[in-house]
Amino acid sequence: MFLLSILRVIKFSLQDFVRNIWLSVITIIIIVLALISVNLLLVVKVLGTATVNAVKEKVDISLYLKSESEESRILALRSKISSLGSVQEVIYISKQEAIDSFREKHKNNPEILAALLELGRNPLSPSLVIKPKDINNYEELIVSLNKIDDQLIESRNFDDHRAMLAKVNDITEKASRVGLAISLLFILITILVVYNTVRVAIYTHKREIGIMKLVGASNWFIRAPYLISGIIYGFLGVVAIIIILYPLLSFIQPYLEVFFYGFKVNILEYYNSNFFTIFGLEFLAVTLVNFLASLVAVGKYSKV
């Protein structure tokens, strides 16, 4: 009997959806706009993080060591640097590893490989790659690295990428803030539109509601169709956003690849691998918003 009632309630709310079809369509368009802005916000966040990570990779400090250094002394130096507070990790790249990765990097360039062969020996020096724990303590790290005065050290590479990093962070943050403001605005508009739609729906069903009350329909039965309409709007809105978003992402993906040349930035893949999380959460959020808006409207207008 309960299931039967649920089915009838769903049937009523679908009838209501069709009867006010234009209002329904407008409601869904507004929901889609809200979802577009939320998803844009997400894309900005993802790209921002990707950029920051890309820059961070360049932030490592390399200490180049003398070519003939003994391995045991290098390892001693390595553990000494490791013990510094602001160091996350120290990676030792031996002469052999350096030449291997050099060869790998230039495997498509026979001239360089030929020159290397001609040289007859390994011209590269071993190095220590130091990853800082926190970008913000970069300066401190450099100071302490400079204090280490080991004869092993041939040269130090302290390129400061912090300015760039700060800029990227700044842009991402600003874009996120604008995106957040737009999203909030659209969510607010969504609430108002859904509220109004439900209000109109109730108004057009005044007679039905009056009869339902007169013949003893329970309160939840009278109200449920309008709450379910809210859920239907949310569901269709999310379906629409999926249909709209994917072509859009496929369209911008090649441009992203060009822009982030050399780094793995794949927004399409990000959406694919987080499909259920992203759209599930968006559905839940929209449904909740609609449900609450409907609840208020129903509470206010269904007293006939």
Added chain:
Amino acid sequence: MIKLENISKIYPPDIKALYKVNLHIKPGEFVSIVGRSGTGKTTLVKLLIGEERPSQGKIIVGGWDITNIGQAEVPVLRRQIGVVFQDFKLLNRKTLFENVCFALQVCGEPQSKINGIVPQVLKIVGLENKMHRYPSTVSGGEQQRAVIARALVHRPKILLADEPTGNLDSINADEIIEILQKINKFGTTVLLVTHNRDVVNKLRKRVITIENGLIVGDQAVGKYIL
């Protein structure tokens, strides 16, 4: 079946729609309530179906004290009382049959039960041949009969009819009253609110007269005295 004890209903600011009304209606009675316009007849009906709460006094329906009935219990009460109003509240997009079905559907009744009851009540009101028509294609009297049929779907112990003949000519009105009498013969308590002098005089049943919110007459075999 219905018991009003010292019932007053005062609408703000100070409209005494009903004032200290005492009334006892026994099961199976057919009672007519008459009175001038604005004397509190509809208010009485609204109190009985839980649409309004009394300002004072006590109401008991079928042994149930509904004086301060809660919102959640109102539907339960309404399934025990059939109500018919002057304006036929039918849905124009549904046939008469569907209109009657609607009352049971929205109360969560299974389709099998609906299929059993609806033809029965439509037969009681004599609409078995027109039940698949839309309200706009039948007469006012037939629309009102469909409303009565709808009021019967829960097999109520009480039927309240607030000026059911108000919008009808005398022939149609007589038919409606006949149907109400038929329903009363099945054992349902009928409360008829009316302005129609002929109807009341022909009925030869109990008549309660209300004036300015007060009961001024209560006769076992009454006449329309105003």
